[in-house]
Amino acid sequence: LVVLLVRLHLTGFFWGDCSLSNTLFRRSAGEFAAYLVDAETGELHGVLSYGQRAYDLDLLSTNVFGELLDLQAGELLDADVDPATLVARIGERYDDLWRALTDVEEFSVDEMWRIEQRIERLNRLGFDVDELDIVTDWDGATVRIQPKVVEAEHHARRLQGLTGLDVEESQARRLLNDLDAFAAAHGLQAEDPMIIAHRWVTDVYEPLRAMIPDPLRGIVEPAEMYHDILVHRWFLSERAGDEVDFFDAARSYVESILPARAATVSAAETSGPDELSAVSPSDDDPSFD
Incomplete structure (x- = not known):
């Protein structure tokens, strides 16, 4: 949710009603990807002021805290989750990510490698840098850099370029790691990345998709299932x-875990918490976490 808010603010979008209830969450390689679903109060600006960003962030913290308390009162929140502690992390996480994406960095001309280091750091966070502002001081001894145009979903775009697969960012990161492992296992590191990707899709990903039983197609996402199988x-x-x-x-996953996973997904779309718990697999099954 914090990543979503940062992404919106980078584009100049003021949400005005940040909350869990106004956000759609989708599974993404054991994590969640967040999407804005209610933009009624939103406003698009060229650049947001500090006050606008702070208002959104404060509202998000307030709303999430209230929503977590509601869940706690309804005994729907894990006993180990402390709403106050969780909400305190929202501001910290936002500030850390915002600084990583926008801060000015200064270094000497002998440390030009730090430009690439900054770009790689942003890539690891899942962002591409389309434009980097680089300024040298008057005596040419110091360089100052600041990302100007930053786009999210770096790994998702890279995977799509290699394989044509359109998946969530965390899923893409996991699949790219497996693609690298596939190349290493088959001695293909020196091959063209497109050739490696084609072999991986043909030999691994597509056969896996074919293993999904027909009744479950459309319920289970292949990329998420791939992560679960790993x-x-x-x-x-x-x-x-x-x-x-x-x-x-x-095969073990499809036979022993997938039916319960699919039942849980279906129940989540049509049932309340009581019905959902009835079809959830045992807590003793670590592969379903």
Whole structure:
């Protein structure tokens, strides 16, 4: 949610009603991707002032705190979750991310490598830098840089360029890591990235998609299922004390976990918390986390 707010503010969008209830959350490789679903109070500006950003951030903290208290009162919030502590992290997380994306950085001309370091750091956060303001002082001894045009979903765009897959940012990061592992396992590091990606899609991703039973297609996202299988494979390998084959892990997942996962997703769309808990898998199953 904080990443969403930062992304909106970078584009000059003032939300005006930030809250959990006005946000859509989608699973993304064990995390969640957030989307704005109610922009009735929103305003688009060229650049937001500090006051506008601070208002949105304060409103977000206030609303989320109230919503968490409501969940707590309804006994729908995990007992280990402290609303006050969680809300305090919102401001810290926002400030850290905003500074990482917008702060001016100064260094000597002998440290030009720090330009690439800054770009790589932003890429790891999931952002592309389309424009970088670079200024050298009057005596040419100091360089000052500041990102000017920053776009989110760096990994998602990279994966789509390589494979054509349109997935969430966290899912893309996980799939790209597996793509790199595939290249290493098959000695393909020297090959063209497009060739590697084509082989990975053909030999791994598409066969996995084909394993989804017909009744569950449209309920289960292949990219999220891929992530779940990687987690499941890790647990199986730990249990076996040896590396489990990817497709063996996939078959195990499809047979033992996927039906419960699909039932939970379906129930979440049509039922309340009581019905949802009835179809959730056992807490003893670590692969479903």
